[in-house]
Amino acid sequence: xxxxxxxxxxxxxxxxxxxxxxxxxxxxxxxxxxxxxxxxxxxxxxxxxxxxxxxxxxxxxxxxxxxxxxxxxxxxxxxxxxxxxxxxxxxxxxxxxxxxxxxxxxxxxxxxxxxxxxxxxxxxxxxxxxxxxxxxxxxxxxxxxxxxxxxxxxxxxxxxxxxxxxxxxxxxxxxxxxxxxxxxxxxxxx
Amino acid sequence: xxxxxxxxxxxxxxxxxxxxxxxxxxxxxxxxxxxxxxxxxxxxxxxxxxxxxxxxxxxxxxxxxxxxxxxxxxxxxxxxxxxxxxxxxxxxxxxxxxxxxxxxxxxxxxxxxxxxxxxxxxxxxxxxxxxxxxxxxxxxxxxxxxxxxxxxxxxxxxxxxxxxxxxxxxxxxxxxxxxxxxxxxxxxxxxxxxxxxxxxxxxxxxxxxxxx
Numbered sequence: 001x002x003x004x005x006x007x008x009x010x011x012x013x014x015x016x017x018x019x020x021x022x023x024x025x026x027x028x029x030x031x032x033x034x035x036x037x038x039x040x041x042x043x044x045x046x047x048x049x050x051x052x053x054x055x056x057x058x059x060x061x062x063x064x065x066x067x068x069x070x071x072x073x074x075x076x077x078x079x080x081x082x083x084x085x086x087x088x089x090x091x092x093x094x095x096x097x098x099x100x101x102x103x104x105x106x107x108x109x110x111x112x113x114x115x116x117x118x119x120x121x122x123x124x125x126x127x128x129x130x131x132x133x134x135x136x137x138x139x140x141x142x143x144x145x146x147x148x149x150x151x152x153x154x155x156x157x158x159x160x161x162x163x164x165x166x167x168x169x170x171x172x173x174x175x176x177x178x179x180x181x182x183x184x185x186x187x188x189x190x
Numbered sequence: 191x192x193x194x195x196x197x198x199x200x201x202x203x204x205x206x207x208x209x210x211x212x213x214x215x216x217x218x219x220x221x222x223x224x225x226x227x228x229x230x231x232x233x234x235x236x237x238x239x240x241x242x243x244x245x246x247x248x249x250x251x252x253x254x255x256x257x258x259x260x261x262x263x264x265x266x267x268x269x270x271x272x273x274x275x276x277x278x279x280x281x282x283x284x285x286x287x288x289x290x291x292x293x294x295x296x297x298x299x300x301x302x303x304x305x306x307x308x309x310x311x312x313x314x315x316x317x318x319x320x321x322x323x324x325x326x327x328x329x330x331x332x333x334x335x336x337x338x339x340x341x342x343x344x345x346x347x348x349x350x351x352x353x354x355x356x357x358x359x360x361x362x363x364x365x366x367x368x369x370x371x372x373x374x375x376x377x378x379x380x381x382x383x384x385x386x387x388x389x390x391x392x393x394x395x396x397x398x399x400x401x402x
Contacts, residue, residue, distance in 0.1 A: 002393075006386050009339035010358035018249035019263050023241045026270040027234060034275070 222286040230277050237277075241270050244287055247361035248294040251370070254355035255298035256305065257344065265301045269294035288369050291362065295370040338396060342389045350388060353381035 019025070220236075222243070228236035248269050252262035273293050280289055343351060356367045357378070368375045 002390050003386050005335070006339060006343070006354075006389050007358050009336055010343055010354050011360065012336075013257065013340060013343065014250045014253045014355050014359045016249075016253055016259055016262075018245040018266065022245045022249070022263070022266060022270075023238050025267050026241050026274070027238060029267060029271045030234065030237075030274050 223282065226277065226280060226282075226286055229274070237274055240286070240290075244290055245270075247287065247291060247359075250359040250361050251291055251294050251356060252298040252301070254352060254359060255295065255302050258305070261301050261305060262298070265298040266294065268301075269297040272297060284369060288366050291366055291370050335398075338393065338398075339389065342392045342396075343385075345392070346385055346388060350381050350385035353378055354385035357382045 220239070222240065225236045225240050229240065245266065249262055249266045252265035252269070253259065256262050256265060269290070273290050276293070280286065343354065346354070352371065353367065356362050356370070357364065362370070364375055364378050367378050371378065373381075
């Protein structure tokens with residue numbers, strides 16, 4: 001009984017009549033010709049054009065982003081100028097030169113406020129950007145006064161005298177030939 | 191049940207006078223093979239006759255796959271157009287109807303793949319409407335039972351649902367379904383039986399206690 005009811009329900013689901021104009025529709029579709037489809041010889045040029053367009057767009061966007069990053073305040077020439085050692089830096093560097101005569105070498109080689117300032121100024125711009133920036137005037141006010149250090153004369157060492165090496169004399173040793181009794185038999189030598 | 195009727199063909203009597211013009215032959219007497227032969231030569235009228243002969247079987251196969259009249263009409267039309275373009279490849283190993291139904295089924299499956307979301311949505315909506323929260327008195331109503339049956343058939347796995355619906359169209363024999371679905375004949379029969387068993391089990395779960 002239930003099998004029949006299931007079959008009946010399935011039959012009703014597919015019991016619709018086909019459209020009466022199906023023949024005419026088929027005829028019209030046949031007369032209209034095959035539908036236009038995307039063929040490979042159409043798709044390939046379109047895909048190539050799209051790739052070129054995307055590449056151009058990427059280049060344009062990256063260039064505009066680079067130009068925005070290289071604003072006039074941080075142009076490469078400015079960065080290079082800021083990285084050049086100044087007069088104060090050369091003074092400090094001169095003071096850090098080792099000298100045997102100077103008794104305060106150890107004290108001078110310890111990092112002072114001026115040295116750390118120099119190190120900070122010599123850092124690459126990328127690392128400096130992460131630190132809180134201050135106005136240039138404030139930074140100049142914090143700079144230590146230049147240290148006046150008298151140049152230390154360095155006397156050159158005298159060249160040492162060449163070392164005198166006595167020549168070795170070898171005396172010849174006279175060796176007497178062995179007698180026949182002292183010689184070993186040939187079979188024993190191995 | 192197979193309802194695919196063969197058109198009666200009554201040949202006209204031969205004229206007594208040899209010189210008389212032969213009477214027009216009824217199109218019903220022309221076999222599918224002859225119509226296919228004419229259609230291959232470009233006779234669209236012969237192909238139109240083939241459309242008229244098999245439109246019901248093709249349309250109902252598409253309806254079994256799609257459960258939508260509009261989609262089934264489109265799929266049936268596409269199937270006939272495809273068959274017209276592939277007539278040159280018809281070798282006659284199977285009957286024209288079987289060959290045509292195979293094309294129709296593939297077209298319907300292609301339509302179904304495009305409309306899968308629609309199918310699931312519709313099936314789910316109808317399934318929700320028929321959720322089992324009714325009293326036994328309500329379930330006794332034939333209309334509601336019919337709706338529940340349809341909902342359970344739609345909720346079947348596609349393989350079982352296709353076999354059951356195709357078997358009940360009245361247009362397709364098991365042998366034809368076997369060719370259309372590209373599965374053995376025994377598998378077709380098993381799927382139909384399994385579909386019935388699953389539907390009955392689900393009806394029992396929905397409160398129909400008298401389901402056998």
